[in-house]
Amino acid sequence: MAATSVQALLTLEHLAQLGRETAAQAITLTEQSQRLSERTLAMERSARQFLVLDDPLFRERYASAREEAAAALQLLNRATPHFAPQLADEWTAQADTAWQVLQAGKKRKRDGQAVVYRAFARMAQINDTLARESKTEIGSRNDALLDELERQRQLLGMLVIGAVLLAAVLAICFGFLLSRPLRRIERAIERLGDKRYDQTIVVGGPADTRRLGQQLDWLRQRLAELDADKERFLRHISHELKTPLAALREGVALLEDEVAGKLTSGQREITGILQHNTASLQTQIEDLLRYNTAAFDAQRLACSQVDLLALLHAVVDEQRLQWQARRLVVEVEADDDALVVQADRDKLATVLANLLSNAVRFSPEGGTIRFALSRAGRRARIDCIDQGLGVAPEDAARIFEPFYQGVRQATGARNGNGIGLSIVHEYIAAHNGRVALVPRPAGAHFQIELPL
Structure with a gap:
């Protein structure tokens, strides 16, 4: 996803640069085409006035307008190198023809008026052609910009789809890698809950799950120790209780048999209560031992x-x-x-x-x-x-x-x-x-x- 974001940023920057260049070229073509037409019209007007009035000032104006028109033509030539050179050469030739007429004598000027008019008529046609070609060039560059925009959009779309698919594949892989350790952890917890402490807990996968497996194994060992301590305690306490209990039962039996002397009815009732409770206590101690033995034997x-x-x-x-x-x-x-x-x-x-x-x-x-x-x-x-x-x-x-x-x-x-x-x-x-x-x-x- 990071690579896709970087690519999108670079693409936007590239498209912005293309847009700026296309806009600048469109402005240049439009301005220079208009400037060429205006300067050509100024040249024609100066030439006509010079031919009528024979005033050198109008010839100088012609020359000045010609220089400005030539500069505009040169910019158009650089902006549209595939079609402007031929038209520029012809336009320059026609401008030179008119300039030669303007520099000739009076008789030559009278005879060259038709030449000047034909030259400027052709220059006007050339200007119109350059204007149309400029508009066509602007349209083609806009189309190229749109095509580039569509191509980059498709490229970004494929990158996004690829990133999504890659993320899905990585998620599946990570899920698979994590699912096995998690299942082992779940089974280990179930074994601990069932008091099965005999199997060592080993969990693979990432470092976090391995560390958790080690902690669970430590818990297993600790619970096994506590369970063993409990069993030992139950065995010891049960054994310790059975010895004095046996003496109590034997003493009660001797009292019931009147070994120590004749019993009254009240004393016999008390000995009956003692006999019943000592028997109940012995049963409970035996049940306790039986459960302890069963819990121990369940693992074997x-x-x-x-x-x-x-x-x-x-x-x-x-x-x-x-x-x-x-x-x-x-x-x-x-x-x-x-x-x-x-x-x-x-x-x-x-x-x-x-x-x-x-x-x-x-x-x-x-x-x-x-x-x-x-x-x-x-x-x-x-x-x-x-x-x-x-x-x-x-x-x-x-x-x-x-x-x-x-x-x-x-x-x-x-x-x-x-x-x-x-x-x-x-x-x-x-x-x-x-x-x-x-x-x-x-x-x-x-x-x-x-x-x-």
């Missing part, structure tokens, strides 16, 4: 070919006692019974088991739980739908967060610790899949997609 997959339909039937059979105890019906549907994925079978089994146990806990007695297996393009889709209370709208955004419990809880059932769905999310993300809560008027609908 033992992949193999897994038949999803067979795995789904196996998980349903393993929990048969639980869902039959509540008189539930579990249905398994498959649009494609040959869906096979490359995955960790044990972790997928844990995912399906958590979804089923969650549905069993929230489904009303006599309800139906439906699993639907289907193909969605190059991905396998698993839908789990129950007839329970569903998920409250305010809980939908946080339903997969660890230890988060929604406002809707199953009546009469022990509240969970909110790690089942978070483990589902961890394991599915480790398989490059996705799990989502699908909006539904009644009941809960969880949908899993895994790459085939």
Whole structure:
């Protein structure tokens, strides 16, 4: 674009110069043609007066007018070199003829009047021809200026089109060069969001994107360190809590067995409360350890070919006692019974088991739980739908967060610790899949997609 602008500036300057030159030449041709006609008429008038009055003053006036006419003719000759020389020579010859008559004696002057009249008649014709040729020359130069203007306009048009095309090509090239680093940055951020810190982040492209890739890799390393510190902390604190908790449970058991003496009814009630809360605390500590282990194991997959339909039937059979105890019906549907994925079978089994146990806990007695297996393009889709209370709208955004419990809880059932769905999310993300809560008027609908 800069080159086009410079070219346009140079073109405008060139055209302006041509316009000034053409205008100056037109003025010169017009002025000198008019001056030649006027001086020729003055020469004729002086010659006629001299021939009648024989006064040398008129001959001098003739000579002076002739010099001025010759100067005008010379300028016309320079301005129109292709046609003026021949006419100028003839005009000069006729002027010399008249001058010779004016310098002769009286008798010669009387005999030369006809010669003078014929000379000036021819000079008048020459002047008219020069005037017409001057006008023609002015017109041709104007046409040449217009042609040059059109040529420069076309040249500028082609330069502008070329500049636009070049800018488009450069934009496409730069877009292509930047799109790959940006896609890598996007995938790197997605991996960081899914807590996959095992892959080094390398971003190419311009210096800015490479620097951003280095910063993201530093962030990956820092997050991995923090995650490892968190895991160590959870293991240590859980271990430290289990030791005194075991002593508490043992002490409560001894009190219930009346080893230290007979218990009153009030004391027995207190020991019952202690027994219930120590059991609940132990369950929570075990769930915490289980989630920590699941988050750690999600980064280490033992992949193999897994038949999803067979795995789904196996998980349903393993929990048969639980869902039959509540008189539930579990249905398994498959649009494609040959869906096979490359995955960790044990972790997928844990995912399906958590979804089923969650549905069993929230489904009303006599309800139906439906699993639907289907193909969605190059991905396998698993839908789990129950007839329970569903998920409250305010809980939908946080339903997969660890230890988060929604406002809707199953009546009469022990509240969970909110790690089942978070483990589902961890394991599915480790398989490059996705799990989502699908909006539904009644009941809960969880949908899993895994790459085939």
